[in-house]
Amino acid sequence: EVRKLPARLHISDECKEQEECSFCSAVVPFESPETAVCQGVKHSDREPPQKHKLARCSASMQVCPLTPLWFCICCQRWASKLPPHQLFTLPDYPSDLMSFIEPVVDTILPKPLCPFCGISLQKLQPDFLLSISPV
Numbered sequence: 001e002v003r004k005l006p007a008r009l010h011i012s013d014e015c016k017e018q019e020e021c022s023f024c025s026a027v028v029p030f031e032s033p034e035t036a037v038c039q040g041v042k043h044s045d046r047e048p049p050q051k052h053k054l055a056r057c058s059a060s061m062q063v064c065p066l067t068p069l070w071f072c073i074c075c076q077r078w079a080s081k082l083p084p085h086q087l088f089t090l091p092d093y094p095s096d097l098m099s100f101i102e103p104v105v106d107t108i109l110p111k112p113l114c115p116f117c118g119i120s121l122q123k124l125q126p127d128f129l130l131s132i133s134p135v
Contacts, residue, residue: 019063023052028063032056034077036063059083059115071124072114079121082112 019028021038026049028038036056040049055064058077070079112121 021052021054022063022066024050026052028054030061033058033061057081068123070112070121072117072119072121074119075114075117077114077116078124079115082121083115 019030019036020026021028024038024041026038026041028036031037034056036054038052038054040051042049055069055078056062057064057069057080059079060081062080064078064080067080070082071077072079113119114121
């Protein structure tokens with residue numbers, strides 16, 4: 001069954017061999033499933049490259065975009081794209097996974113649940129958006 005899986009998966013435009021930093025477009029190597037650090041852009045020979053620490057989506061393992069992310073307060077995981085709820089209730093993978101996912105993407109639960117622990121996810125806002133007084 002495992003040998004058949006690559007034949008059923010289609011490479012999408014989102015899958016890239018090397019990911020890019022959202023801030024400086026430098027290469028982001030896969031070193032950890034939770035966070036990512038770009039290689040940075042070197043501005044001069046005397047200074048080390050400026051690197052950016054980025055969040056990695058727990059569901060897709062891709063670098064998260066700069067938009068507010070879904071966050072699980074229980075298991076402390078981030079998600080930028082939520083898998084469809086129906087995917088976790090299947091007894092077996094469908095023969096064509098992409099044709100199954102595309103129609104149900106719009107029918108994701110109004111209150112999404114963490115795919116790892118089942119707790120309701122929340123949109124985590126950056127700290128500066130949560131401050132009650134202007135900076």
